[in-house]
Amino acid sequence: MTKPEGISIKDLLFKVGSAVFLGILVLMLVIMLLKPDVEQAGLDMLTGKANISAGRIDGSDVPMDFFNAARRQCYMYFGGQGSEGQLAECAFMILKRFYILNKLARGIGYTYSEEGIRQALWDEAQKNSKNSYRGAGYSEEDLKKPEQIYRQLLQEAPIRFRIEATVQQNVQQNFLQTDLRRTDGELEVQSEASGAKIDLDAVVYSEDDISKLAEQSLEPSEAQLQELYQKEIADPNSPKGKDGKPIPFEERKTVLKGKYKVEARKNALESVKAKLIALQNEPDGLQKIAKFLGKAPISLRNRPLSDLKKMSSGKDNFSLLADSKFLQDLSTPGLAQKKNIGPYRDGDKYAIVAFSKLQFGAPDPSFLRIRDSASVVSGILMEIPQSLENEITVERLARSASEE
Secondary structure (H helix, E strand, C coil), X not given: CECCCCCEHHHHHHHHHHHHHHHHHHHHHHHHHCCHHHHHHHHHHHXXXXXXXXXXXXXXXXXXXXXXXXXXXHHHHCCCCCCHHHHHHHHHHHXXXXXXXXXXXXXXXXXXXXXXXXXXXXXXXXXXXXXXXCCCCCCCCCCCCHHHHHHHHHHHCCHHHHHHHHHHHHHHHHHCCCCCECCHHHHHHHHHHHCCEEEEEEEEEEHHHHHHHHHHCCCCCHHHHHHHHHHHHXXXXXXXXXXXXXXXXXXXXXXXXXXXXXHHHHHHHHHHHHHHHHHHCCCCHHHHHHHHHCCCCEEEEEEEHHHXXXXXXXXXXXXXXHCHHHHXXXXXXXXXXXXXXXXXXXXXXXXXXXXXXXXXXXXXXXXXXXXXXXHHHHHHHHHHHHHCCCCCCEEECCCCHHHC
């Protein structure tokens, strides 16, 4: 049976099948050439698995245009040098901060209008267009009009992204700035601390100092090497000479010494640290610690607390204020009666301290009652994302080229 045009059903089915097959091949080729993020989004749309989403933050979908706008910011931040993985990670960090601070803004009733964003973009477009006229060598037709620049700005990032970016910036700079006043108690403590004087002695040492002491105790005696050698030759798998007999002690002595030091090094370090703790608990422990470590004690008399930021002993510089534990101990009653406190840490160095006097200054009424609100608010807003770090989950769906 044939159709009126003279084309058989068999030929028609063959042509339809060929067209479908070629269409599938073309679609597969297009998918292969797409970037991974776009490819995944396209496949999700075709299969009906999801809408276009780069991931989720705290269960909320992150639109792909949001992700791309944040990724563009990261690209500029890295100067075009960041890998795909770095750009994706950076983008989600930006979006996570947007989410947290915009959630805070909504909680206190702060927002920003779309009209305000569009007006700011239009003002920027007019400014950029006006500046372009100052260049030389271009005809009026070659220069971009404000409307063109405005459309380009709209394409760079969605309006909603710009609103959230503006909110997270303004909620700190403009809205939450206020006069934060110190209480009478805070003023008294601050004024007394500013005039405080302290007397102390300290011994500063480093990890290298402990390691050197441990190395000194690692040198084995002849008897210890003989004992180790006897254990070695008792093992059927011990090294043998050409005659099949155990290698003589004198020939194995250097190897045995290295083996002994490897096994003893950890115990030696623990022994030195235990010795320091034992000396620290003695009444004249600071002098004994200084002698044990071969360090000259640092002595400070009638010094302000600011001098504790840098104590020097030879090549060693140490800041007691670098360790928060020292500041806690400084605020405890009866500090002068406590001997040999510490060790406090500053980088790879430690200090054991003996206080002899701590005298606070008289209250000074000249201290300002109004705080530096900008630094306080900035500190609070920096702490909020960190405190919510474990609670706000981030699920990445967009894949980068480096992760394929």
